[in-house]
Amino acid sequence: MIVRLERxxxxxxxxPALKDINLDIREGEILSIIGSSGAGKTTLLRIISxxxxxxxxxxxxxxxxxxxxxxxxRSVTMVFQKPVIFNTSVYxxxxxxxxxxxxxxxxxxxxxxxxxxxxxLEDYAKRRAKTLSGGEQQRVAIARAVAVKxxxxxxxxxxxxxxxxxIKVIEDIIKKMAEQGITVVFSTHNMxxxxxxxxxxxxxxxxxxxxxxxxxxIFENPSSEVTKKFLSGELFY
Amino acid sequence: MLIDIITSEExxxxxxxxxxxxxxxxxLALGYSIPVAMAIGFFRFPGRDYLKxxxxxxxxxxxxxxxxxxxxxxxxxxxxGRLGLLYTEMGISIGQSLLISPIxxxxxxxxxxxxxxxxxxxxxxLGATDFQASIAMIKEASSGVLLSxxxxxxxAIAELGIAxxxxxxxxxxxxxxxxxxxTAMQMYVSRGEIEIAIALGLxxxxxxxxxxxxxxxxxxxxxxxx
Numbered sequence: 335m336i337v338r339l340e341r342x343x344x345x346x347x348x349x350p351a352l353k354d355i356n357l358d359i360r361e362g363e364i365l366s367i368i369g370s371s372g373a374g375k376t377t378l379l380r381i382i383s384x385x386x387x388x389x390x391x392x393x394x395x396x397x398x399x400x401x402x403x404x405x406x407x408r409s410v411t412m413v414f415q416k417p418v419i420f421n422t423s424v425y426x427x428x429x430x431x432x433x434x435x436x437x438x439x440x441x442x443x444x445x446x447x448x449x450x451x452x453x454x455l456e457d458y459a460k461r462r463a464k465t466l467s468g469g470e471q472q473r474v475a476i477a478r479a480v481a482v483k484x485x486x487x488x489x490x491x492x493x494x495x496x497x498x499x500x501i502k503v504i505e506d507i508i509k510k511m512a513e514q515g516i517t518v519v520f521s522t523h524n525m526x527x528x529x530x531x532x533x534x535x536x537x538x539x540x541x542x543x544x545x546x547x548x549x550x551x552i553f554e555n556p557s558s559e560v561t562k563k564f565l566s567g568e569l570f571y
Numbered sequence: 572m573l574i575d576i577i578t579s580e581e582x583x584x585x586x587x588x589x590x591x592x593x594x595x596x597x598x599l600a601l602g603y604s605i606p607v608a609m610a611i612g613f614f615r616f617p618g619r620d621y622l623k624x625x626x627x628x629x630x631x632x633x634x635x636x637x638x639x640x641x642x643x644x645x646x647x648x649x650x651x652g653r654l655g656l657l658y659t660e661m662g663i664s665i666g667q668s669l670l671i672s673p674i675x676x677x678x679x680x681x682x683x684x685x686x687x688x689x690x691x692x693x694x695x696x697l698g699a700t701d702f703q704a705s706i707a708m709i710k711e712a713s714s715g716v717l718l719s720x721x722x723x724x725x726x727a728i729a730e731l732g733i734a735x736x737x738x739x740x741x742x743x744x745x746x747x748x749x750x751x752x753x754t755a756m757q758m759y760v761s762r763g764e765i766e767i768a769i770a771l772g773l774x775x776x777x778x779x780x781x782x783x784x785x786x787x788x789x790x791x792x793x794x795x796x797x
Binding site: 408478 | 689690696698699703
């Protein structure tokens with residue numbers, strides 16, 4: 335188990351955005367978090383990524399209680415829904431995480447090259463990242479996350495607002511990440527995407543996990559009434 | 572005629588002194604103004620808006636007023652008279668650094684505020700420490716830092732009040748001179764030697780343009796743009 339969340343609560347003011355979340359994330363799996371807008375997907379991902387801390391509950395990382403040390407933070411990387419890009423070249427964007435870890439230049443060059451190759455942007459190293467298209471920027475963001483070789487990558491709706499071609503490219507990259515042994519957690523409000531690439535699915539509804547299970551079980555035989563409604567399109571997403 | 576004046580030893584010495592004095596002033600001001608700008612840009616604290624307004628207002632402070640205040644402080648019987656900074660290059664640099672500090676604080680704090688807040692989170696999620704994340708934000712705001720440095724240097728090298736009151740426009744061969752381009756221009760105009768004043772003005776303009784061009788080139792290179 336790479337991550338175990340026990341009885342996690344998160345509040346915004348007095349509003350509980352996450353309610354009593356219990357979740358195990360298995361090493362090497364692709365886990366999808368589905369749910370309608372406002373269900374708490376991003377809040378949960380931010381807690382998993384250690385960008386936010388829960389108000390209540392315990393976060394275990396690789397069996398140990400999370401103290402949010404720099405070493406623990408460096409084992410998880412998040413890719414945001416809207417690609418956030420440093421105002422510099424593609425190369426320097428991807429190199430950032432390696433530099434802050436003190437990776438020496440030769441090794442950094444090799445890893446940037448590998449990451450660019452993985453996302454199909456080999457010839458883009460010198461391009462100014464902010465001039466790229468939305469899909470290309472998201473690929474840079476993913477390459478940047480992969481280059482630091484985290485144990486867990488968290489992607490928040492990585493294909494939102496992308497065209498079908500770029501969606502396919504990003505989904506293929508997610509599969510490649512898993513092949514390399516990286517645990518992947520991604521959120522989506524597109525249940526078909528979860529079905530295509532995830533191994534397990536978590537259905538989050540109004541801040542609560544209403545169903546967890548493997549893809550086949552969730553899509554063919556959901557036990558929760560809310561999940562049944564979500565899959566049949568009765569809930570807005 | 573103009574070329575002869577521009578290339579004369581005396582004029583070149585004055586021009587180099589101007590660059591040196593205002594360059595030191597800019598470095599000094601950057602040194603203590605950037606931390607202030609970072610505090611204003613990064614943190615929310617009581618009185619922050621008043622502090623911002625103060626620095627914004629100080630951008631327009633008349634150089635003669637600041638020059639007079641500094642003169643009274645640095646004069647032999649002034650509270651800082653013991654420092655012996657009156658009629659020295661360092662005295663002018665310190666005075667100019669105080670003049671340009673508000674420009675740097677305002678430009679840099681506004682640039683930091685304009686950087687997407689997600690940049691900090693991005694740096695953190697990529698494994699940066701809090702300090703490294705702050706540096707990443709400063710780098711994102713580097714256009715503002717550079718612009719502030721150029722604007723500050725240009726304001727320093729072009730001002731007259733402080734250079735005249737603190738420096739005294741001293742020029743003696745082989746002595747401790749304080750004559751800079753602006754004080755020299757003022758002197759030559761008052762003497763009616765307009766050609767020399769024009770030549771000095773051209774040099775001043777050339778310095779301003781060259782410094783701006785070089786700064787932009789270095790900035791582009793550092794960003795890794797092709």
